[in-house]
Amino acid sequence: MNKKRVTSQDVAKHAGVSRSVVSAVLNGTPGIGVSAQTREAVLASIEALHYQVDAQARSMKTGRSMTLAAFGDTAHPLFMRLLEGMQRAGEAAGYHLLLCSPGEREEAQSRRKLLDLYRQRRIDGIVTLDDTNYADEDWAGEVRKAGVPYVSVEGYAEAEGVVSVQADYAGSMKTALDYLTKKMPEGAGAPEYAEVRSTSWDEETNWAELQRKRGYLEWCEERALEPRVTNLLQHEGSVDWDGWLGNRSGSSPLPLLVNWSSAVPDLYRAARRFGLEIGEELRVMSADNTIGGDRLSVPTLSCMEIPYAEMGRAAVERLLRQIEGGAGEPAKTRLPAILKPGESA
Template identity: 50%
Template sequence: MTGKGKTPNTGKRATSFDVAKAAGVSRSLVSAVINGTPGIGVGPETRAKVLKAIKDLNYQVDAQARAMKTGLSRCVAAFGDMKNPLFLQVLEGMQKACAERGYHVLISGQSEDEQDRLDMLDLYRQRRIDGIVTLDDTDYESAAWIARVRESGVPYVSVEGYAGTEGVASVLADYRDSIREALDYLGGTADRYPVYLEAYEDRPERNWAERDRIAAYEAWCSARGWTPVVHRFHVHDEAWLGLYLEETAAAGRGLPPILINWSVGAVPLYRAAWKRGIRIGDELVLMAGDNTRRSNAYLSPSLASVEIPYAEMGEEAVRLLLEPSQGERGSKRWLRASIRPGDSVPKG
């Protein structure tokens, strides 16, 4: 084990021996903390002592030498679109889980060129990363990419992708359960029960997440003997939303509660309601089934929503990547969402 840094008062570079002496442990235990050596248990207090000694002595591990010795870089690649705020949430969780295990996160930005993904395989062959986590679109299932992953042998986990592909490790949100919880939160009666508005953006085809949401809504209504009411619209089609509000209000029965699939789709709905003098949270009860941009608190009134746990999904992806003993390689992990209250759904 080699390292850089200088011991106090001597000006000499600190070594693992210096760290072991300062922490009152053996050098093998220091190595176990730094390298995560399997089979050597290290208690939390001992680990804290070693980490404190490393910090106090400014001990720095020579990553290249360690990789040659252990075959590990102690670094995980995170791949996703840097313009996507959801990717930043995944990174937040990955960073937390990696820090707990003495790992670092290497961020690989996504572009239109599929070569970006292939470049990460070269990093693995060069021992510069120990695995890859990607944040994918929910409909992403590239057989060509998985073939290259398997050929290289790199540990790999997709967040949100490959829901329908067996043998590929994925961390996924339980969208069925999240919609059931949202509908229970909204409530309703036989005369006024939630209508489901489904916004779409680039492609009108439904991916697995949207299919799960719709299925959950239909099952929830059917269990109560109510007829599901689903409307689809382009996420920027404010004109359609305005017409829907006008026609529904003109029917004379009042506006039903609305569950909209994405929070971004609620923004034009807010505008359409405001232009027509419809008060959200009063005349119109509204909730989003997915707070895609964490924008609910910035709307007025605040938007009640389902919070998809992207940070926790990043954490779980790292655990699945680095701790295969938790489950077989290629398993699926489904995480539950939570309700984020807002003034658009009055309670109490």
């Protein structure tokens, strides 16, 4: 025999409250104050009666699917970290995540599919993980036309008309330099900054790298120190550090800030060839822990962790405020990177 379905009225009766209070606990209904004690009583009754919200009925009533789309490369570890923060923030607000990836489709086509899902009321908003240079005006225009709540993580850094969340790359450089120089003697010059470049990006247009260099130059200017910037090419995943180390033999200790941790393993190997001890004769730090280099390096690498999980949380919170009709906030949220001390500096 079919068991009678538990309703919100049953929960209200069990908890000794009105049905509107149950609704307020479930949906965060504005204008109805619920004390912590009452909320606990309602939640206990929901658990005791095994009450399940009728998602279809709630969607028809509220016009919401209680689902957010997360768009990015599901094979990319940074997207996985972003999803950690999105999942926690979404779950706290009663939302589920729908993972979307370009896959074999063209990216523009995949993004337009998201707009179709919004028009079908299958999602309530969109978060995309973008390249730091991403600023597609066509996509931004389609988002505005559809009226879909939208947040870009890393993209649209300078576009004030699009809500986005970025890391504070310039600020993270200053934090790294403060840490790297705390053991340096009085009167020592500025640490050298090694800007490792990939063949796939241009130093004049890569927003994140431009911000890092700006942070380094500002830090030096604030202390009246002469900046020292070295450019190195990462070719097929490798960086040749031998020339750099050869030109600096005898100048010990060498304080060095590298933009990517992915360039550090080659530096460690080169230092061993030159007989330099990491952390003593060569003090190294990375401004971006791109591959979890702090855990993979021996000695452990001091680095700045770009806070992708926290950026995911912030993106969902910004998205939910749009869904609720909030306005008047700055379009940009910039989050500080996390200092992770290691043995290398």
